[in-house]
Amino acid sequence: MADAAFHFEILTPERRFFAGEIEALTFTADDGEWTVLKGHAPMVAVLRPGAVKMKQEGAWREAVNSEGYMEVGPHGVILFAQTCEWPEDVDRKRAERARLQAEEALRQSHSQAQFRANQIMLARAMARLRNSRSNVNLD
Numbered sequence: 240m241a242d243a244a245f246h247f248e249i250l251t252p253e254r255r256f257f258a259g260e261i262e263a264l265t266f267t268a269d270d271g272e273w274t275v276l277k278g279h280a281p282m283v284a285v286l287r288p289g290a291v292k293m294k295q296e297g298a299w300r301e302a303v304n305s306e307g308y309m310e311v312g313p314h315g316v317i318l319f320a321q322t323c324e325w326p327e328d329v330d331r332k333r334a335e336r337a338r339l340q341a342e343e344a345l346r347q348s349h350s351q352a353q354f355r356a357n358q359i360m361l362a363r364a365m366a367r368l369r370n371s372r373s374n375v376n377l378d
Contacts, residue, residue: 245277246315249323256323263294282311288362306359
């Protein structure tokens with residue numbers, strides 16, 4: 240399967256979260272779920288908080304991502320996200336507290352900008368909770 244592999248990196252402001260060769264990539268963008276395979280047309284996509292799923296050496300693995308964007312180019316794919324973590328590293332209690340805080344902040348938003356920022360906080364907390372223990376099986 241090595242001939243179907245392409246380079247993939249996940250970068251956050253703090254670090255390079257992942258770098259390696261993968262065979263497939265699935266992520267959620269503003270306009271729905273996308274899958275990228277080797278040779279995909281170049282594109283840039285806005286990334287929604289959720290899970291990015293990657294197939295590496297025939298096995299699927301996922302990471303929980305926050306908002307960001309992804310660039311698909313001739314030399315591979317680069318995903319830029321504010322945060323990214325493996326599901327087993329998610330602190331569920333902290334994520335639940337963040338969800339409750341985001342819901343309250345959303346109710347108390349006084350401007351459109353505050354409302355949007357609080358929506359993003361809530362989406363991130365919900366994505367962390369939803370994907371913290373799930374096992375991915377796309378086959």
